[in-house]
Amino acid sequence: MTMKELAKLAGVSPAAVSRYLNGGSLSAEKQEVIRRAIEKTGYQPDLAAQMLRTRTTDLVGIIVPKLDSESVSRLTAGAAEELSQEGYLCQIAVTQNDPERELSYLSLCQNRSLAGAILMSTTADARHESFLKKLSIPVVVVGQRMKNVSCIYHDDFGAARELTRLILARGRTRLAMISATEQDPAAGLARQAGVRAAMEEAGLDPGALPVEISSFDIAGGAAAMERLLRRAPGLDGVLCATDRMAFGAMETLRSAGLVPGRDVSIAGLGDSWAGRHVVPHLTTAHLYYKTSGRAAARLLMEKMRIRKQDDPVRQTMLSYSICPRDSV
Amino acid sequence: MTMKELAKLAGVSPAAVSRYLNGGSLSAEKQEVIRRAIEKTGYQPDLAAQMLRTRTTDLVGIIVPKLDSESVSRLTAGAAEELSQEGYLCQIAVTQNDPERELSYLSLCQNRSLAGAILMSTTADARHESFLKKLSIPVVVVGQRMKNVSCIYHDDFGAARELTRLILARGRTRLAMISATEQDPAAGLARQAGVRAAMEEAGLDPGALPVEISSFDIAGGAAAMERLLRRAPGLDGVLCATDRMAFGAMETLRSAGLVPGRDVSIAGLGDSWAGRHVVPHLTTAHLYYKTSGRAAARLLMEKMRIRKQDDPVRQTMLSYSICPRDSV
């Protein structure tokens, strides 16, 4: 059912139908006739044709490193919720942690003239920044801070510092860390820096901190903990860059005969829901992923509305909230 | 940069460019000229125009009840992985557990002439079935079994029965169940039926099973457990329709002074990763969500390829795998 057919059926011109749908001036009788014809036929305008003619869509690209991760799903849930409220649809692309793909999906979004994109980035190098600047569609980056790019990010540094303070306050002095890759400025570098800052405050040598890099999963955390135990046998406190790493690390500690929380203080970041169900309950920091998804969506929608003058770069840092539990 | 401009720049006709891109017969010199022009300009054909003319896309709709759930994210991860391998992109719609929206998103997919859709359905009533039959784009339903519709579903009945057998084998006789809504044939009805079947085998009266309905989250499980404790104070075994409900239920048990696993056997379904980290480790059944996502994607892609004759209805039941741990 095309618009032309519908128009013939209603005895009006296609232009009249278009005006009915998009609000041009149209007599009351014609409106009524068209309304009835649409109701009878269930006509719906063709998206491709609309897209071609108007050069706009209600599609927003969401680019994430993976789907089966709690932080990602909280973020996408928040963004999707907010976007669908204003009638936008989400197109999701998964990069499998490959920064190259982030870029290629981004240009795909532009090529397909999507209305905008939300990028959950795992890195923030110069290439990303310049690439983003050149893009013609509005983009909001979430999870990383980049210069000259609108982004929503977390206070990774502050959260890691405060968790470390907690561990130090417990009297621990032989700290270690399980970190994310240093290619990741937010989850990797900033959280490391937070730990070191807290150590420095406490008069400890931050240079002496043993750090092992882990992938973003339980197995990675477990393996990293094994390496740490070999490398720094007497350690009594571990900060893990994510909760999942912490769960893996706790497992390793237990099989090494150590009791997490009693023998070794351990904390994670992210406030995974499982944290309050494992034993000991995991001390962690809530990072407002869902909120950041929502905020990113709202910011993006604002950008999509403006469109006129070069819209301003807007950066928002979301705070965190410490969840002190039994593992520290 | 349009195709016409590109053609002029290369000194050929637009048709030649189109043939270059889509493989029509074209002399070697023209191919070379066009190749260079494209390389120089970075030209990419406009999706909307292609879509309008060819009436096809590489977009697949994925309709899910929510995003921040482990089963959903495992499923979508599997599907997205498989789909992107063949160059398809995912468009995600969230229904918030509203069956109406499942239908409306489905017709949206059709209206936008997506290549196909994967529906993770929370119900399977007659309306859904007839609606799906009438749809002109290929659809694969996952998680529910429907007549005359291609679907991938789990052996909910078998898994629930076998878990219940485990609880019975532990010597428990005063069973109860925390169930999903009975509108949900798979997670609700089939799992209930599985429990009852195991009871019957063991010579117990399945009609006497106290059942409380819970939402698909931890809080729901906790509340349902409270109701069960009031209603059947002496219970010594609980089967929960999902792991998350089980985590909530364990919490309630503990605050009632009961030790899960010792005083009350408890099991869930879904094999959430957290199951092996809570204490006691949760006995559960692995349901192959990621595999079902992959299988659904593959089946859908096959359907999209055929397209010719009315493609056959294909139904696959995925098995389960019991994870016996400490909570039973």
Add this chain to the structure above:
DNA sequence: ATTGAAAATGAAATCGGTTTCATTTCAACC
């Protein structure tokens, strides 16, 4: 009754590709 401005209207152009169709080119074969 007349005038002018605003509202209503449909024909036709347009968006950027793909595909048909009629024509030309070319090599191969008798």
Add this chain to the structure above:
DNA sequence: GGTTGAAATGAAACCGATTTCATTTTCAAT
């Protein structure tokens, strides 16, 4: 040399909407 069939080619039609533009209608103001 003439015939033939396949490959190569570009003009033009087409996909289904929106929007411009020129024209007609309507209606209030004079």
